[in-house]
Amino acid sequence: MPYLITRMRRRPMRCLLSIICAAAVCGAIFGLFAGERSMDKSIDAVYAELPVKCAITNLRGTRSEGLNIPGWAVNLFFQDERYGPSHPETIFLGYIKEVSAQTSIQALIAQKPYTLVGLTDRGAARELADGGGRIIVWREGYDESFFSGDESGCVVPNGLSQLESVTVEVAGVETVTAELRVIGTYFGTGDKANTIYCTWEAVCDIELNANHGITASSLSAVFSDNRRIDEFWEKCGSKYFAFVDPEGVPQEWGVTMYRYYPFALAIYDDTLKSTVASLEQSKITFMIFGDIMTALALVFGFLLGELITKAREQELALQYILGLTKSRVIAEVMAEQLTLSLLGFGLAIGLLFAAIGISPPWLKIAIAAAAQIIGFLIAALRAVGKKSPELTKGVE
């Protein structure tokens, strides 16, 4: 390669143009790949962080509270044999977390009727949730984590706030009496001023003793892995629950227990789906532009090659006249362009790696580099591959 570097050094602008073109192609591919990766990360983050709930509802999906959910269904969420028969396919717990449930039972306190409500968490009762209208004032040493425990305490209406404990009597198959320590008082208006809130465990114990079974009035959970929601529905959910049908048409269940599904399971994943769909769309856009850019590398290479070989026609002809074979003439042109392209690609990769810190898409970049070189080679072959008289016409 006689005087390759010397000649490159003496046409800095043309070399710079080649380096910039290569860097632009590589930078665009790397940048679009970074965009694609960023969408992937966002999708992962959405799947990981966006809480998606499922809840047992009526068939129309219009009501998720005040239901009469039997023990077998409760057991699907809790996997506790005390609540009902267990099912071999019961693997709900592999898919869900943060089960939120409410159960209620009628009780008497000093001959007055009260509703005893058992909660797994404060949010299981809409009226106690944020903005629900009722505020709890806890006694010393207690807070809302009380509901997730199994203590026999209770939160009473303001009217019973002076009591240290209450004795409840529940009449079922058997009559059960229990003493509950008052650990908090609630204020606020509503139609449940005769409600007493306890832990889920405490009310379940009373209910199991009184009726030998439990029913839940609401039952919901959060998915532990949002990517497995469809799998959950296919493998587990659809075996026990109907899908929500706005028409509320009973759907055949086909098990001996019931002819039709008694409940539906609503999965509140609309936000997840729309967010992921939008991110996926952006990712596809980045991918398509990345592929277009890779294809354009071929065109860029060809156009650049045409420009450069056109400007060097006399030089190429002279090399041929002085005895360089056509293949050596092409090799020399290619060696120069390859050096400049690699410099451009290296520059773009280095800068972008330093700026965004992700590993470049080596395969795509290799394809783009190859495409650019092939494009240039086609141009070089067109320029040098002519018959001798045509090649040397400019000099002769």
Added chain:
Amino acid sequence: MIVLENVSYTYSDKSRKTDALRGVSYTFEEGRLYAIMGVSGSGKSTLLSLIAGLRTPTVGRVLIDGEDTAEIDACRLRRDKISVIYQELNLFPLLTAEENAAYPLTIKRTPRKEAEKRARACLERVELKPELFGALPKKLSGGEQQRVAIARTLAAGSKIVLADEPTGSLDKKNGDNIVEILQRLAHEEKACVIVVTHDPSVAQRADETLTIVDGTIEEKQ
């Protein structure tokens, strides 16, 4: 030695064929300066292209030292035996005079330092001013550029030098100098120098002058 055996060359394009050379036979000897004259389009430059292996005869053979140019590697022929000098556009625009003169040696893989040393010696022989050795062609006059092209021929050690109108763009003084150098090349280096020219003064200094008329050699002097 160059032998032309019944050489014809026809230019073909889509609509017509033109005979540039018709049955030319001639032998060019080493150590002589030949001038080829003729009107434009008579086939002079075509003849040089055929000898240089840049074209292949339509009919007949061109033999260089007994080898048919149509059958041997023409690139090797030009690299080892033949140098071509044109009226202009003879030099690489991005190489200095010295690098241009050294070019044939570098393509033969002669070590760079040795090639440049020999190139400098050749540039001195064609009497180019030493301060111009490092100049790019655009800084040289037409005559100086032709001297560099001849120095390149000397450096290559070619025994056949083909010059197509080498003085065509030069003034008389510079033209005479170039012809003198070519003459020395033929007589001192024992090269076969063939000069295509319109200039009768060049022809006067040649050992032999051929005139081509309508593709055939009409006269020999």
